[in-house]
Amino acid sequence: MVTIDSLHGVNAKVIEQLDKLNIHTIYDMLFYLPLRYEDRTKIKQLADLQVGDNTMVEGTIQAAEVKYGKKRSLICMLEDGTGTIALRFFHFYPAQREALKPGTKLRCSGEVRQGYHCLELVHPQYEPLDYSNLSPDLAEHLTPIYRTNSKLSQTVFYSLIDQIFAKYEIIDYIPEILRSKLNLLSLQEAVQILHHPTPEIAPSLTDENHPARIRLAFEELLAHHLSIYSLRANSNKHNAANLDNAGILVQALLAQLSFKLTAAQELVITEINSDLRSTNPMQRLLQGDVGSGKTIVAAISALQAIESGYQVAVMAPTELLSEQHTRTFTQWLEPLGIKVTWLTGSLTKKKREQTLAIILAGQVSLVIGTHALFQKDVEFHKLGLVIIDEQHRFGVHQRLALRNKGNQDGVYPHQLIMTATPIPRTLAMTAYADLDTSIIDELPPGRTPVTTVVMPNTRRSEVVERIKNVCTNEARQAYWVCPLIEESETLQLQAAEETATKLQESLPELQIGLVHGRMKSKEKEQVMDAFITKEIHLLVATTVIEVGVDIPNSSLMIIENAERLGLSQLHQLRGRVGRGAIQSYCVLLYQQPLSEVAKSRLGIIRDNHDGFVIAQHDLDIRGPGEVLGTKQKGVMNLRVADVRRDKDLLNDVVEIGKIIFNDYPEQCQALIERWVKESLHYGEV
Numbered sequence: 001m002v003t004i005d006s007l008h009g010v011n012a013k014v015i016e017q018l019d020k021l022n023i024h025t026i027y028d029m030l031f032y033l034p035l036r037y038e039d040r041t042k043i044k045q046l047a048d049l050q051v052g053d054n055t056m057v058e059g060t061i062q063a064a065e066v067k068y069g070k071k072r073s074l075i076c077m078l079e080d081g082t083g084t085i086a087l088r089f090f091h092f093y094p095a096q097r098e099a100l101k102p103g104t105k106l107r108c109s110g111e112v113r114q115g116y117h118c119l120e121l122v123h124p125q126y127e128p129l130d131y132s133n134l135s136p137d138l139a140e141h142l143t144p145i146y147r148t149n150s151k152l153s154q155t156v157f158y159s160l161i162d163q164i165f166a167k168y169e170i171i172d173y174i175p176e177i178l179r180s181k182l183n184l185l186s187l188q189e190a191v192q193i194l195h196h197p198t199p200e201i202a203p204s205l206t207d208e209n210h211p212a213r214i215r216l217a218f219e220e221l222l223a224h225h226l227s228i229y230s231l232r233a234n235s236n237k238h239n240a241a242n243l244d245n246a247g248i249l250v251q252a253l254l255a256q257l258s259f260k261l262t263a264a265q266e267l268v269i270t271e272i273n274s275d276l277r278s279t280n281p282m283q284r285l286l287q288g289d290v291g292s293g294k295t296i297v298a299a300i301s302a303l304q305a306i307e308s309g310y311q312v313a314v315m316a317p318t319e320l321l322s323e324q325h326t327r328t329f330t331q332w333l334e335p336l337g338i339k340v341t342w343l344t345g346s347l348t349k350k351k352r353e354q355t356l357a358i359i360l361a362g363q364v365s366l367v368i369g370t371h372a373l374f375q376k377d378v379e380f381h382k383l384g385l386v387i388i389d390e391q392h393r394f395g396v397h398q399r400l401a402l403r404n405k406g407n408q409d410g411v412y413p414h415q416l417i418m419t420a421t422p423i424p425r426t427l428a429m430t431a432y433a434d435l436d437t438s439i440i441d442e443l444p445p446g447r448t449p450v451t452t453v454v455m456p457n458t459r460r461s462e463v464v465e466r467i468k469n470v471c472t473n474e475a476r477q478a479y480w481v482c483p484l485i486e487e488s489e490t491l492q493l494q495a496a497e498e499t500a501t502k503l504q505e506s507l508p509e510l511q512i513g514l515v516h517g518r519m520k521s522k523e524k525e526q527v528m529d530a531f532i533t534k535e536i537h538l539l540v541a542t543t544v545i546e547v548g549v550d551i552p553n554s555s556l557m558i559i560e561n562a563e564r565l566g567l568s569q570l571h572q573l574r575g576r577v578g579r580g581a582i583q584s585y586c587v588l589l590y591q592q593p594l595s596e597v598a599k600s601r602l603g604i605i606r607d608n609h610d611g612f613v614i615a616q617h618d619l620d621i622r623g624p625g626e627v628l629g630t631k632q633k634g635v636m637n638l639r640v641a642d643v644r645r646d647k648d649l650l651n652d653v654v655e656i657g658k659i660i661f662n663d664y665p666e667q668c669q670a671l672i673e674r675w676v677k678e679s680l681h682y683g684e685v
């Protein structure tokens with residue numbers, strides 16, 4: 001692929017700036033679309049100007065003076081025989097004043113605004129016209145304006161684009177026959193229109209569904225889809241651990257369970273079991289709303305691997321959750337004679353070495369931990385199944401990187417990926433195209449929906465009364481969550497500590513515990529144990545308890561500053577209560593004043609209990625990066641497309657994707673390389 005430094009004028013400084021915009025190849029440049037356009041193809045008469053025009057005018061400066069209003073500014077009155085307009089500069093140099101003195105002829109362009117007395121151009125681009133009054137040539141097409149920083153001027157972009165158009169053939173990897181089927185423009189036409197539009201098509205360009213933009217959006221979505229789809233196809237060529245067995249351990253576990261599986265759980269277990277018996281590695285996403293009972297499904301899958309003599313790794317996003325899983329799995333599996341180990345970051349060096357040794361020797365069947373499980377020094381004896389809980393916290397890249405771990409002599413472990421954050425279908429088709437999906441679509445019987453109330457934090461004292469009542473008269477327990485206020489863990493911590501102290505003052509009769517992310521895991525464990533054994537009535541926590549924590553006796557949750565949290569996060573937090581049959585409550589406290597948007601978001605949580613519905617709202621409000629929890633990690637970093645706006649393209653993307661993958665392997669590879677930089681990091685596929 002042609003790199004950008006093959007073009008003229010691209011020196012080290014320019015490369016550095018382009019790098020910040022993620023422009024490395026000529027295609028990156030072509031896919032970097034203008035923010036807007038200015039019309040410098042004709043000169044407009046001043047008398048015809050209207051507010052909002054992006055226009056070019058010519059005239060003579062009649063007067064220039066510095067005005068001292070709220071802000072000092074240089075004002076020049078420009079006149080062309082039909083009318084006048086003011087040019088306003090808030091920043092100017094002495095040399096500029098000199099260049100803009102009365103009598104100077106100028107050509108200027110910019111956006112027309114309504115000033116105090118007359119129309120204005122604020123900080124217009126301008127060039128002096130020669131005394132001979134020969135106008136410089138007018139542009140042939142609209143002038144694109146690119147998003148940039150002060151270090152990179154528009155002229156650099158113009159030069160790059162011009163050179164690319166002049167020197168290089170723009171290769172279209174979507175075959176003509178498929179293009180015409182979908183009525184897509186050629187790539188050449190599309191980029192030409194977007195970077196050098198003629199004045200006639202200018203008005204239609206503001207339409208987001210302009211065929212030129214659609215063409216690029218389609219290609220981009222296609223490339224992302226293909227990158228993940230081909231990973232899946234490749235992993236289908238791998239051999240998987242053979243986990244075919246009689247299921248004696250599973251029967252034994254079911255016999256000792258205190259509850260009966262729901263029909264939805266039974267169904268997904270059947271799906272998983274048939275995958276595990278296949279000769280290809282399972283890649284299955286298990287979606288199930290908060291509290292739907294995914295953990296027992298994970299345990300049953302684990303037993304199928306263990307019965308065949310393989311090890312199982314269970315990865316959780318937080319230490320707190322991995323500790324809870326250790327407790328749950330130990331309780332379920334140890335009676336069957338199966339050894340469970342917790343591998344946490346906080347083990348002493350000696351203990352860690354011992355643990356690693358027994359894992360390598362195969363003396364333990366089930367290993368639970370955070371992502372620390374996949375550090376280099378962790379070697380398994382015979383890994384057959386990897387279970388990833390609350391996958392939305394990990395991100396697609398991490399998940400894909402894990403694929404190749406645990407490959408022994410060409411045998412790959414199966415993967416079960418669990419999430420409570422439902423992935424809307426449109427996203428699943430692109431970011432998760434490599435996975436099969438199972439859904440637990442019912443909750444265990446006897447659950448009562450959590451009653452949610454929204455109130456300003458000025459009504460705190462009522463809430464405190466309510467806690468007292470719940471914890472003493474009803475012998476239930478409660479959570480008080482203090483979310484991130486600033487982007488600082490230390491501040492969050494302070495807030496949580498202060499809250500705990502204040503609550504203790506108002507509720508001297510209760511035992512109050514505190515748990516946060518900075519605590520050592522031993523301390524966390526002690527607090528959680530005390531909460532489980534009901535020594536602690538009220539647990540003040542940061543959002544560390546967001547995922548997975550399962551303590552059925554708690555029936556009240558208070559979330560402070562709820563307006564600052566995302567919808568899916570609120571839903572997750574609320575899922576910590578309502579885990580038993582008792583009526584549970586969730587109080588969303590907010591800080592006044594509350595914006596309209598914030599109000600409607602809290603309303604969505606109050607009125608909805610279905611995680612899928614909530615996730616759809618979340619997607620509409622915040623966009624896919626946030627919903628996937630992977631914004632920082634650059635997954636689905638789309639340049640042109642927008643999964644919400646372009647969702648109607650997705651069916652075609654999937655259909656064409658299949659054809660390109662099967663019949664045009666070279667084009668498939670080229671499309672991925674051109675658009676999806678992350679694909680380079682997925683490692684061997």
Ligand code: ADP
Binds near residue numbers: 291445
């Ligand atoms: P999540 O899907 O959010 O991970 P968990 O696996 O933590 O949910 O399950 C929530 C609670 O429901 C746990 O206490 C679990 O033991 C219980 N549970 C799971 N399945 C059933 C069932 N079929 N009937 C009754 N309770 C169940």
Ligand code: MG
Binds near residue numbers: 294295389548
């Ligand atoms: Mg869970």
